[in-house]
Amino acid sequence: MAAARETGKAVVKTGKHGVSRPPFMVGSIVRILMENFLTYSVCEVHPGPNLNVVLGANGTGKSSIVCAICLGLAGKPSFLGRADKIGLFVKHGCMKGVVEIELFKSPDNITITREIHVVNNASVWFINRKPATLKTVEEQIADLNIQVDNLCQFLPQDKVGEFTKLSKTELLEATEKSIGSPEMYQFHCELKNFREKERELENLCREKTTSLEKMKQRVERYKQDVERYHECKRHVDLIEMLERKRPWVEYENFREQHEEVKQYRNQVKKELKCLKEMQAPWTRKIQEVEEDLRNLDMKTRDNTAEIRNISQKYKEKQDALEMKDKQIEEINQAFRMKKDEETNRQKKIQQTQIIIEEWQNELDTMAACENLQPQIDAVNTELKKLQEERANIDNDISDLRAEKNSQEREEKRIIDRLGQLNNIMHMKEENLKMRFRDTHSALMWLRNNKDKFKKQTCEPMMLEINVKDSAHAKYIENHISDNDMRAFVFECQEDMETFLVEMRDHQKLRVNAVCAPAESYAETLPSRPIEELHRYGFYSYLRELFDAPPPVMNYLCYQYRIYDVPVGTQKTRDMIEKVIQETNLRQMYTAEERYIIKVSSYTKQNLSSNTCLREARYLTSSVDTDERGQLENQRQDIRNTVKSLDAHLTALFDRQKLLEHKDNKLRQEKKALLERGNRRRQLESKIGVKFDSLRQLEQDAIDLEKEFQLTNVKIKEINKQKSELVTELMHLMKKIIPLNVVKVALSLQMTRATAKKNRLQSEYKLKAAQLKAAQQRFYELDNKKQRLYEKCMELMKQARHVCRLGPGQDFPEEFQVAFQTLPNTLEEIDALLNEEKTRASCFTGLSSSVVEEYNKQTQEIQQLTEYLEGKKNELNNYKQNISQVKEKWLNLLKEMIAQINGKFSKFFSSMQCAGEVDLHMENEGMDPMNERRVFEMVVETACKKRTSQYFLITPKLLQNLTYNDKMTVLFVYNGPFMLETFKWNTKRFRKRQRRLSRMTE
Structure with a gap:
């Protein structure tokens, strides 16, 4: 580590030939500092200038170093394939993380710092401890030819699968960017751009050439249409002249009709005057007949009124006579009723005497009233006991019913609550059905098949x-x-x-x-x-x-x-x-x-x-299952209680019916005893009442002989009045007969006068119809004359308008000359007009714009031809540029391919392999022999002079591998409690290994 830190400075060393050479290549990583980053609180790594082997057990944090390199060099989180947010790379429980990478550059190194903030998921950048933007950082990294998004330069563990899926084109571009010169990739991009522009120009020239051909064809068609347009114009001019003459011919026809109608109208006017003079005498005769009819009508009305007056008096006398008959009948009916009343009185007297005799016999035979009071008192005592017992039973029934109603209300409350709980269970089942339909189907089956x-x-x-x-x-x-x-x-x-x-x-x-x-x-x-x-x-x-x-x-x-x-x-x-x-x-x-x-x-x-x-x-x-179980138990208890209450109520109802039956029986017995004591007093009282009724009937006797005499006197008086009424009726009948004879005579006169009037009116109506018909003909002819006049004026106006003549302008001589060559009848004009229109209609789709369009298209063809020539020249220039750039790019590409072919041949020879080369997927591993050869090849390649910095991340290595002094091995420990390397005792390690080997044997 110390050696790595010392050589990491921008120090220049001298080689064999006295040329200064830095230990690191420009852009190599000199130092990596991580604070609160993933699994590290603070960690500083000093890699070497050549091959760096990072060793450590799974989960110790090797990938954290890889993530720090990527994110510290402006890489995106998505490229690592671990998380999509930068804040997720900060150590859990911390609000900020820092990644600092020092890159070698002469004369002074570059230090890039990235602060990651969890709160807003943002990053803050620094270059040499000074604030900077992401764009500035990316430019600095690009100047050093560092490409963390290029799988050929930076290949994380999670991107191995993606690397195998790169297409040939993508691999070529990635290889160019990673090992080729900057000009090579630039030439490649220019070549693609030139080719894209060439393709666009070729398509444009092809489209414009096609458009030019179509425009030429269209102009050819327009040429034919122009000729047809001129021919059509001749037919249209003839049609226009025919349409100018037609209104004048039509005007002349209507003018002749107007003169004919005017003459016929004057003739009908004379006939109408004669008919009016002949109709006056018939009017006077009808008026005289109508006067006679009015006089006869007045006489008839007077006669009818007098007859009606006498008839009314006759009816009044007749009604009075009928009233006298009704009075006689009423008198006889009153006498019959008195006679029936006397007969009924005699019958009631006999019946009353019979009842009195029967009750008197029963009273004589009845013994003296015995003493029944002790028996009545005993029955009353028994009734009182029964009533008290029934009252107690009624109270018990009321209490039991109240208790039953209370239990039923409680059961209803429990049922409602159980319904709510079942509804919650239904909601859970619906949730299950929505999320796991197969599980819900299995649930339905299980419920039906638990047996x-x-x-x-x-x-x-x-x-x-x-x-x-x-x-x-x-x-x-x-x-x-x-x-x-x-x-x-x-x-x-x-x-x-x-x-x-x-x-x-x-x-x-x-x-x-x-x-x-x-x-x-x-x-x-x-x-x-x-x-x-x-x-x-x-x-x-x-x-x-x-x-x-x-x-x-x-x-x-x-x-x-x-x-x-x-x-x-x-x-x-x-x-x-x-x-x-x-x-x-x-x-x-x-x-x-x-x-x-x-x-x-x-x-x-x-x-x-x-x-x-x-x-x-x-x-x-x-x-709540406890609540549900309690509710079910309470419901069952309530059902048992209600069942017990129903049984008790049934027993009480049965006892109540028995007591009610005994009560009715005792009451009937008491009633019989009381009736036995009251019967004699009732009989004596009834006999007294009947004797009073008998005396009253005997006092109400009617004298039928006297009533008969009074009835005859009343009838005689009424008959005298009837004879007077009959005399008056005969006198009225004599007066009405002459009046009826006069009425018949007046009716005959009225009939004759009405017939005469009808005959005169018929003749008058016939004359009036003739007059009306004449008037109608006159009005029709007059209207027709007016219409023809208006039509003539309208046609005159229309004809002058068609010929475009002013109000005082004379008919032009050129129109007269042209009209002489045209037909003179409407039929001939219409026939020729239809013929010319038919010929003109054959020239469809033609207008004056055809000639304009023909000229316009000719001009556009000329412009398009000039534009196409310019684009073809531009296309030739692009082809020349493509040839020049392609030659430069192919030379560089051939050199790179030759180097790659040579190195691959050497690598495969060292592995003693030939044939197909396949890339292993991550974690598949390889056999120990090839793994050893690959490692030796990596060591040999990465530890050469002037080679780029290389990082190899692996959890394990084979034994007895070949190492190089230029290698740097970085061990990632499990934690701070791991034994430091300077404390290692090789002898003790070997001794312990031999002891363990003997134990296993």
């Missing part, structure tokens, strides 16, 4: 475990593996095998199952009472935080020793060092962390590791 197993079977632990406080669920879940959380628990190995065969082989379900040990571990006592740990913040062992069936608890105590794992608080975390030193616990929990303590095999000291607790996922909803 197939010999001993108790338990459902998955996440359903069976009930945490007493949901805040403690995270400790249970972090302590028990996920596989065991969803595992079924069996007491019998045979039952477990039966279950797994069914699930895995038959149903193809992926499930877990465990078998609880035969010996009971559930009641195992912890190594010390929890009270002794209270002063460290511990409040319980894991076993006391939850409930589970005996097989589950037995398995967890056996497998996870939950009876001896305490749970603490933040107080425990604050004094964790003291807890580890004083308690000798192997596992423990604080508020948010889990600690595992192991004893070092070398130093016998405690080594602790801690992990943050993940949040609970399975046991957040728990069922």
Whole structure:
């Protein structure tokens, strides 16, 4: 180490020929300092200028040195394949870590320092103890040709597999950057850029050439379209002239029609005047007939009114006559009712006399009233006793019913609470179904087939475990593996095998199952009472935080020793060092962390590791089994109590019915006794009442002879009034007969006058219809004349508009000359117009823009031709540049390949190998002979003059290897208690080795 530190300075030594040569190559690592980095608190490494062999057992920290080299030289954490955040490389429990690397450079070395801060996961850079940016550091490292991201220069253990997957191109570029000259890789990059630009120019020229050909073809098509456009223009001009003449021809046709209609209208006007003069006499005759009809109507109305008056009087007299008949009938009805009333009175007198005689006979035969009071008193006493007993039974029934209602309300409360607990269990099952569908399917099968197993079977632990406080669920879940959380628990190995065969082989379900040990571990006592740990913040062992069936608890105590794992608080975390030193616990929990303590095999000291607790996922909803069991027992007790109360109530109801029957029987007996004493008094009272009724009936007798005489007197008086009414009726009938005769005569006159009026009106209507028809013809002709006039004016205006003539402008002579060559009828014009339009429509898709587009395309072809010539010249220049750069690059590449081929041939000859070369994957190793040859080859190559610095990381070496004075061997010890090298005694080592060999023999 001392030698390494001395040669690490920027000292210049003299070689054989007197030329100064530094011991280190520029960019070599002179010193590595690590503070609070991964496993190191403070560590300083001084590597040599050539081969550095880093030795140490697995886990001692060799990879930490590799990580320090990568991160100290601006490497990214992801390149190491260990962690993606830089803060994770700081030693646990520290807030800042430092990596300092000193690089050789003349005249003064460069010291690069990287401070890693955990809080914000950031780095602070320094160059020669002065603050710097990451970009500045990367530039300094690039100037020294250090490439930590190049697998050919820096190959971490975790990147060996990635190195084997590099393509040929990637390997070539990595080799160029690592062993080739900077110009070589620069030429390679320029060559790729030139080739990419050449390819772009070739594609561009190809596209533009294709576009030019298409544009030329398009211009050819445009040339034909221009010719067709001119031909189409001739047809369009003829169509325009035909459309100008057509309105004038149409105007002339409508003007001739207007003159014809005007003449016919004047003729109809004269006919209309004659019809109006002929219609006046018929109007006077109709008026005279209507006057006669009005007079006859007035006479008829007067006659009808007089007849109606007499008829009304006749009806009144007739109604009065009918009323007198009704009065006679009422008088006779009243006499018949008095006669019936007297008959009924005689019958009632006879019936009353018979009843009185019967009651008198019963009274005469009835004995004197006997003394019934003692019997009545005895019955009353018995009734009182029965009533008291019934009252007691009613009170007992009320009390029992109240008690039953209270028990039923309590049972309902218990059922509601059990429903809540079952709902929590349902939530846990849904969680199981969502996360582990196969396990849920197996659970459904197990519940339906428990009879197939010999001993108790338990459902998955996440359903069976009930945490007493949901805040403690995270400790249970972090302590028990996920596989065991969803595992079924069996007491019998045979039952477990039966279950797994069914699930895995038959149903193809992926499930877990465990078998609880035969010996009971559930009641195992912890190594010390929890009270002794209270002063460290511990409040319980894991076993006391939850409930589970005996097989589950037995398995967890056996497998996870939950009876001896305490749970603490933040107080425990604050004094964790003291807890580890004083308690000798192997596992423990604080508020948010889990600690595992192991004893070092070398130093016998405690080594602790801690992990943050993940949040609970399975046991957040728990069922209190004690509460559930108590509720089930209470429910069963309540059912038994209700059943007992129902039996007691049934007995009381039966007794109540019996007492009610006895009560009714006694009451009937008492009633019979009371009736026997009251019968004589009732008979005497009834006989007295009947005698009073008989006397009243005898006093109410009716004199029928007198009533008959009064009835006859009333009827005679009414008959006299009827005769007077009949006389008046005959007088009214004589007056109404002449009036009816007059009415018939007036009706005949009205009929004749109406017929005459109808005849005159028919003739008048016929004349009026003729007049109306004439008027209609006149109006139609007049309207037609007006329409034709308006149409002529409209056509005139349209024709002048089509010809573009002003209001006072005369018809142009050129139009007259052109119109003479065109047809003179609308039919001929329309036929020629349709023919020309049809011909013009054949020239579809043509417009005036065709000529413009033709000219435009011709100009674009000329521009594109010039642009294409420029790009082709540019492409030729790029091809010349490619040839020049390619020649330079190939010369350098051939030299490098020749060196590589020579060295590989030498290396393979030294290994006595030939054939295919394959790269071994990490940790596969090789046979000792080839391993020795490879090591000798590395030593020989890396220890030559003017070679780069080399680091070889290995946990072991073969015996009797070849070493070189230029090698530097760096030993990484297990800890500070390892024996220093200057204290080694070789004789004692050999003596101990011989003693151990004899013991083994």
